[in-house]
Amino acid sequence: MRGKGILIYALLFAITVVTFSPFVLSILGSLKDTRSILAWPPQIFSPPFHPENYVRVWKASPLFPVWVRNSIVLALITVAVKLLSCSMAGYAFARMRFPGRNVFFWVTLATMMVPYAVTLVPNYTIMAKFGWIDTYLPLIVPGISDAFGVFLMAQFFKTLPRDYEDAARIDGASWFTIFWRVMLPLARPALVALAIFKFQASWNDFLGPLIYLNSPAKFTLPLGLNFFKGQYFHFWELILAGAMFNAVPMLVIFVIFQRYFIKGISLGGLKA
Amino acid sequence: MRLGGTGTRGAGPPAPLVWFRRSRTREVLAAYVLIAPHMLALSVFTFFAMGFAFYLGFHRYDLLSPPVFIGMRNFAKIFTDPDFHIALRNTLYYTAVVVPVQTVLALFYAVLLNRPVRFRAFFRAAFYAPSVTASIVISLVFIWLYAKQGIFNYLLSKLGLPATVDWLGNPATALPAIMMMNIWSTAPTFMVVFLAALQDIPDSLLEAAAIDGANAWQRFTRVTLPLLRPSIFFVVVMGTIGCLQVFDQIYIMTRGGPLKSTMTINYLIYSEAFENFRMGYAAALSLILFVLILLLTVIQKRYIDVEVQY
Numbered sequence: 068m069r070g071k072g073i074l075i076y077a078l079l080f081a082i083t084v085v086t087f088s089p090f091v092l093s094i095l096g097s098l099k100d101t102r103s104i105l106a107w108p109p110q111i112f113s114p115p116f117h118p119e120n121y122v123r124v125w126k127a128s129p130l131f132p133v134w135v136r137n138s139i140v141l142a143l144i145t146v147a148v149k150l151l152s153c154s155m156a157g158y159a160f161a162r163m164r165f166p167g168r169n170v171f172f173w174v175t176l177a178t179m180m181v182p183y184a185v186t187l188v189p190n191y192t193i194m195a196k197f198g199w200i201d202t203y204l205p206l207i208v209p210g211i212s213d214a215f216g217v218f219l220m221a222q223f224f225k226t227l228p229r230d231y232e233d234a235a236r237i238d239g240a241s242w243f244t245i246f247w248r249v250m251l252p253l254a255r256p257a258l259v260a261l262a263i264f265k266f267q268a269s270w271n272d273f274l275g276p277l278i279y280l281n282s283p284a285k286f287t288l289p290l291g292l293n294f295f296k297g298q299y300f301h302f303w304e305l306i307l308a309g310a311m312f313n314a315v316p317m318l319v320i321f322v323i324f325q326r327y328f329i330k331g332i333s334l335g336g337l338k339a
Numbered sequence: 340m341r342l343g344g345t346g347t348r349g350a351g352p353p354a355p356l357v358w359f360r361r362s363r364t365r366e367v368l369a370a371y372v373l374i375a376p377h378m379l380a381l382s383v384f385t386f387f388a389m390g391f392a393f394y395l396g397f398h399r400y401d402l403l404s405p406p407v408f409i410g411m412r413n414f415a416k417i418f419t420d421p422d423f424h425i426a427l428r429n430t431l432y433y434t435a436v437v438v439p440v441q442t443v444l445a446l447f448y449a450v451l452l453n454r455p456v457r458f459r460a461f462f463r464a465a466f467y468a469p470s471v472t473a474s475i476v477i478s479l480v481f482i483w484l485y486a487k488q489g490i491f492n493y494l495l496s497k498l499g500l501p502a503t504v505d506w507l508g509n510p511a512t513a514l515p516a517i518m519m520m521n522i523w524s525t526a527p528t529f530m531v532v533f534l535a536a537l538q539d540i541p542d543s544l545l546e547a548a549a550i551d552g553a554n555a556w557q558r559f560t561r562v563t564l565p566l567l568r569p570s571i572f573f574v575v576v577m578g579t580i581g582c583l584q585v586f587d588q589i590y591i592m593t594r595g596g597p598l599k600s601t602m603t604i605n606y607l608i609y610s611e612a613f614e615n616f617r618m619g620y621a622a623a624l625s626l627i628l629f630v631l632i633l634l635l636t637v638i639q640k641r642y643i644d645v646e647v648q649y
Binding site for chain 2: 075076078079082083085086087089090092093096105107108109111151152153155156158159160163164165166168171174175178180181182183184185186187188189190191192193195208209210211212213214217241242243246267270271273274277278289290292293296303306307310311313314317318320321322325328329
């Protein structure tokens, strides 16, 4: 029994090394100087460290701070838009009766099966017609509809007791008041889970910005990092340090909100 | 619902009926307003877009001159396009390896974490970290790790293995190297799905099996696994859909090379649409990909998603 326990901890530890070592290695790499990062055999832990690399990245390209800002602003707008539209639709699907409800809901779920590759080319054409190329609109507007988000919110609203709504309705509150004042505050756990997922999706998105954004000053950080790699391909310590500006905030958010991540995946994923 | 019931106190029959009708109309109107943003965006950017993809598939279109109807020629061309054959073969090879390996690995992670171990939240976070990390970060880090004089080769040399492979520069190893990286980064996502499912399995079933004399392995294969079938189906389908559309890592790490050894269908669609501006041909390719995804999902549904009852 004891031997088995040790074996399990050994396995857990081994997997932790496998999943986490690339992060540790790249942080150590980001602290080296240009010559030692290319040395053979590679020195994995080799002081002196150069934390000033992180300042160098920030200054190497005048656009770097712009990309970080663009990514933050875009992610926040995307999240706000999605929280509003998904909770509105989710509430209607969960609680209200209207002709076509089941069809609309079923259709929403069915679109989760549509691969994004299919809508990519036509949507680019549509955006070009709208004159939206090289703006953030193609990255925000289609996201108003989010099947996963609508489903997640609907599932959550269904679990809430009806008492509060009934009480508010007897007091003469309209549907919108009930939604905004009563239900939305109750839905906070689901909203937090959805916000984190959608922040991650926007913060990490590569393909959308790649297709729609052309001017480097409008790039998001993932696209900027790819651009940066092309310009500084001899300076791996700077590329790695730059990458950490994207990875570390996400890892921190994950650690803080871990509970919500897990809940969101099981709520939105399993019962699909 | 009880709306009709609340209006019946004291008043004569017509009044509550009118009240009910008005409140029903209000409910319907309010509901349509609430779903409007979602349904409008869905109609334009999913439904109209799908129809438009179909339209474009039968046209030649370069974004500048108006679309020209060319019948089935895009589709005919796909079947004789050597690039499509290479892309299809690479994509299927990629999917056939990555999906089973990441599913088994995800299940293995989940079973380990489902045990009453100390520091579970810590291990779970450490396992999951690759899944919250952007494809650009993972790709950049692995370009560096996979370099000819990189840490990956260094570890192999420590194990006494030949360590001079240029992993991403060699047509024989580039795709497997990307596969390994993506298994590493995707398995933890699906681990969470399995963890949730494992926690839903009632202890009483496993205890009953133990009393009947089943050992741990038998309990796992005869009780746990059959009950996990819906989750396995979900993980395999979502994994397949993801794998058939692999793009970011290919674009960032190899651009489909060397010698087209990492050319995938989605990379081909991207380069036809956004480098060669053959929007019609790219749309036709995306429809073929859609059919492939539907086909594989139906097959998986048939063989994996079988009802189990106890």
